[in-house]
Amino acid sequence: MRGLQWREVADRLAEARIYWVHTTGPGGRPNATPVWGVELQGVLYFYTHSGTVKARNLEQNPSVAVHLESGSDVVLVHGRFLYMGHPSQHPDVVEVFEKKYDRPDERPFLPSSDPMFDVLYSLDPRRALTWTLPDSEASVRRWSAIR
Numbered sequence: 001m002r003g004l005q006w007r008e009v010a011d012r013l014a015e016a017r018i019y020w021v022h023t024t025g026p027g028g029r030p031n032a033t034p035v036w037g038v039e040l041q042g043v044l045y046f047y048t049h050s051g052t053v054k055a056r057n058l059e060q061n062p063s064v065a066v067h068l069e070s071g072s073d074v075v076l077v078h079g080r081f082l083y084m085g086h087p088s089q090h091p092d093v094v095e096v097f098e099k100k101y102d103r104p105d106e107r108p109f110l111p112s113s114d115p116m117f118d119v120l121y122s123l124d125p126r127r128a129l130t131w132t133l134p135d136s137e138a139s140v141r142r143w144s145a146i147r
Contacts, residue, residue: 004141007042009128012068012075014039017100021046022065023057031057036109037066038096044123045093046081049116058083058121066123072133079145081121087111090120 013019019037024030033054037046044066048055058064062080087094094112101110111117128143 004128004130004143006125006128006143006145009075009077009125009130009143010039010042010044012130013037013044013066013077016068016075018069019044019046020067020069021054022067023054024061024063025053025057026060034069036097036101038093038100040093040096044077044125045084045090045096045120046123047087047097047111047117047120050119055119064123074131075128076130077123077125077128079123079125079127082124084120084122086118087120093120 017036018034020032021035022030022032031053033052035046035048035054037044039045058081062082063078064081065076065078067074067076084090088111094110097110098112101107107113109117111120125143126145130139130141132139
């Protein structure tokens with residue numbers, strides 16, 4: 001098995017438009033949600049409304065699993081979401097969202113357009129796993145944070 005560098009994971013995450021975020025609710029109930037995200041200097045960012053199930057779950061338990069849409073070209077990251085405050089406190093991140101999600105039908109759902117989006121998170125990755133079908137066993141690569 002070949003090793004994996006975080007920069008490789010971050011580059012693959014940066015290319016995606018949709019991410020699946022998995023949080024855990026009270027009593028261990030799972031919650032999976034598709035979200036938008038951006039990568040900036042090796043850090044992945046997501047935003048949401050503080051009243052969402054995922055935001056309430058993250059208040060209690062910041063542990064997450066994040067993966068891309070594909071089941072044959074897999075990128076899976078486990079870590080924690082760090083609360084960053086209001087998106088407006090991070091104009092550089094908001095600008096990256098505006099550049100990435102620039103279609104007219106996407107603009108109304110950006111934090112710069114909709115004040116309901118009042119929470120920004122960054123991903124603190126702990127480990128990552130990638131593989132590609134049809135030979136998942138031979139293509140598995142792993143990354144782990146040194147802590």
